[in-house]
Amino acid sequence: MTVLVFTLILLCGSYIAGLLGSLTGLGGGFVIIPLLTLGLNVDIHYAVGASLIAAIATSSGSAAAYVKEGITNMRLGIFLEIATTIGAFAGAVLAVYIAAHYIAVLFGIILICSAVISLRKKRVRVNHKKSYLADKLKLNSSYPEGGKTIEYKITNVAGGFFMMMFAGVISGIIGIGSGALKVVVMDGFMRIPFKVSTTTSNFMIGVTAAASTVVYLQRGQIDPGICMPVVIGVVLGALSGSKILVKTTSSIWLKWVFAAIIFLLAIQMIYNGLTEQI
Amino acid sequence: MMTNKRDIQLIISRILRTGVFASVGIALAGGIIYLWRHGNEVVNYEVFKGAQGYQAPGYVFHNIVTIHGRAIIQAGILLLIATPVIRVIFSAVNFILEKDYLYTGITLLVLGIIIFSMLQGGSF
Numbered sequence: 001m002t003v004l005v006f007t008l009i010l011l012c013g014s015y016i017a018g019l020l021g022s023l024t025g026l027g028g029g030f031v032i033i034p035l036l037t038l039g040l041n042v043d044i045h046y047a048v049g050a051s052l053i054a055a056i057a058t059s060s061g062s063a064a065a066y067v068k069e070g071i072t073n074m075r076l077g078i079f080l081e082i083a084t085t086i087g088a089f090a091g092a093v094l095a096v097y098i099a100a101h102y103i104a105v106l107f108g109i110i111l112i113c114s115a116v117i118s119l120r121k122k123r124v125r126v127n128h129k130k131s132y133l134a135d136k137l138k139l140n141s142s143y144p145e146g147g148k149t150i151e152y153k154i155t156n157v158a159g160g161f162f163m164m165m166f167a168g169v170i171s172g173i174i175g176i177g178s179g180a181l182k183v184v185v186m187d188g189f190m191r192i193p194f195k196v197s198t199t200t201s202n203f204m205i206g207v208t209a210a211a212s213t214v215v216y217l218q219r220g221q222i223d224p225g226i227c228m229p230v231v232i233g234v235v236l237g238a239l240s241g242s243k244i245l246v247k248t249t250s251s252i253w254l255k256w257v258f259a260a261i262i263f264l265l266a267i268q269m270i271y272n273g274l275t276e277q278i
Numbered sequence: 279m280m281t282n283k284r285d286i287q288l289i290i291s292r293i294l295r296t297g298v299f300a301s302v303g304i305a306l307a308g309g310i311i312y313l314w315r316h317g318n319e320v321v322n323y324e325v326f327k328g329a330q331g332y333q334a335p336g337y338v339f340h341n342i343v344t345i346h347g348r349a350i351i352q353a354g355i356l357l358l359i360a361t362p363v364i365r366v367i368f369s370a371v372n373f374i375l376e377k378d379y380l381y382t383g384i385t386l387l388v389l390g391i392i393i394f395s396m397l398q399g400g401s402f
Contacts, residue, residue: 001320002317002318002319003312003313003316003317003320004313004317004318006321007309007313041323042324043326045326046323046326053355053358053359056358056361056362057298057301059362060294060297060298060361060365061295061298063294064291064294064298067290067291068287068288068291070283070284070287074286074290075381078366078369078384078385078388079381081366081388082387082388082391085388085391085392085395086391088395089391089395089399092399137380138378138380138381206362207362207365207366207392209362210363210392211391211395214359214396215400218329218399218400219399219400220326220327220328220329220330221326222352223323223330224308224312224348224349224352224355225312225321225348225351227355228305228306228308228309228312228351228355229309231301231305231354231358232302232305232309235298235299
């Protein structure tokens with residue numbers, strides 16, 4: 001395959017990844033690793049690097065919009081970034097000692113978990129229970145919803161902090177934003193409203209991924225020839241996704257289709273990992 | 279100088295947006311030059327080769343001026359990685375201005391972790 005053909009295929013694939021990721025809210029990075037390793041026969045070390053770059057690009061792009069709308073809880077995001085950056089650094093360091101095929105298997109498992117997480121029903125409720133740490137750290141906040149301002153309180157701050165460290169480690173090892181894991185911790189455990197959880201998770205992904213990317217950069221896993229079409233593709237894809245108005249019904253349908261694709265890719269990654277083809 | 283919450287949100291939003299679009303633009307420019315010069319070569323990413331000279335920041339800065347496609351792309355990628363870090367630095371400045379010393383400390387700690395990762399990451 002020539003450089004030109006490789007670049008064009010990767011550009012189209014990344015565009016679709018960015019588009020689907022943006023429409024479903026699952027993030028585009030998930031498709032990048034299988035596309036590179038299964039589709040284009042690229043070594044997983046390069047794929048992990050390119051996927052992290054894609055995660056930084058899409059999260060920074062969409063975080064820009066959410067922060068402007070005032071939904072993101074920036075204090076909470078910055079506080080939890082302590083945990084995710086420590087985790088991401090540890091994960092990137094650990095990744096050297098893990099054989100490539102185990103990384104492929106782990107990637108597949110996390111992929112299935114994330115797809116399941118994203119399909120579960122969102123609970124709409126607001127927590128008003130007080131927490132000492134949340135008060136001390138000024139984490140309680142409010143967000144705009146349909147012209148009204150909704151106040152909320154946060155609980156389980158310490159527990160959530162340590163679980164975020166785990167999300168950071170996973171992100172550092174397999175090179176994804178691990179947005180779904182972050183949302184589960186914030187929404188399910190810390191009782192943060194779903195809208196705030198998703199946007200704050202998005203806000204944190206860029207910094208989390210940057211902490212592990214600087215390690216991968218020094219190891220030579222960030223290759224310009226691979227990252228160039230990936231970055232351009234996912235950003236343009238995410239941009240088109242945000243322009244398309246999706247009706248709630250078709251969005252649910254799309255989510256199932258994307259979840260099915262992700263499930264198949266995950267099985268393939270696990271299979272290839274177990275048979276050491278990756 | 280006091281800045282309100284709304285201003286900060288707008289500035290942070292603008293930093294992120296500018297960073298992403300600038301790095302995509304730079305990568306695109308570098309990509310065109312790279313394809314122009316190397317488009318017909320055969321790709322070989324099947325085996326991981328480890329750190330290459332053309333990926334190092336030192337090489338990037340030396341070779342942007344001589345219009346090396348890969349160096350220009352890598353400059354765009356470095357800018358993209360720097361974008362969230364610049365956002366962290368800006369948040370720290372904001373908390374100093376707000377006289378919120380607890381969050382100034384928290385933000386500087388995050389920055390410290392990233393800098394540590396940057397300096398020590400290669401040694402593992």
